[in-house]
Amino acid sequence: MSSKRLDTISDYSRHGFTLRVDCRVCRRLAIIDPRTITLLCQQRQWSKQIAAVEGRLRCSKCGSRDVRVGPGFKS
Ligand SMILES: [Zn+2]
Known part of the structure; x- marks a missing residue:
């Protein structure tokens, strides 16, 4: 029994999680869909580490980079 590791964006798609992005500024x-990010990372040769992804994402509403990334669940 091992715990699920979600270190990279590929781990999210593998385990069936969605990527949940919370804006700390406007909430x-x-x-x-993690596959969207995976594709983007492949195209631009970005790191697939979640920490790196988190640093690159921006809130689509207020434009803040102060976002938190975590696992969501597919409905
Ligand atoms: Zn925001």
């Missing part, structure tokens, strides 16, 4: 919540 907007966005659910993103």
Whole structure:
């Protein structure tokens, strides 16, 4: 029994999680398909580490980079 590790964006798609993005400024919540981010990372040769992804994402409402990334669940 091992705990699920979600270190990279690929881990999210593998375990069936969505990517949940919380804005700390305006509290907007966005659910993103991790495959979208994976594709973007592949195209631009970005790191797939979640910490790196988090640093690159921006809130689509207020434009803040102060966002928190975590696992969501597919409905
Ligand atoms: Zn925001």
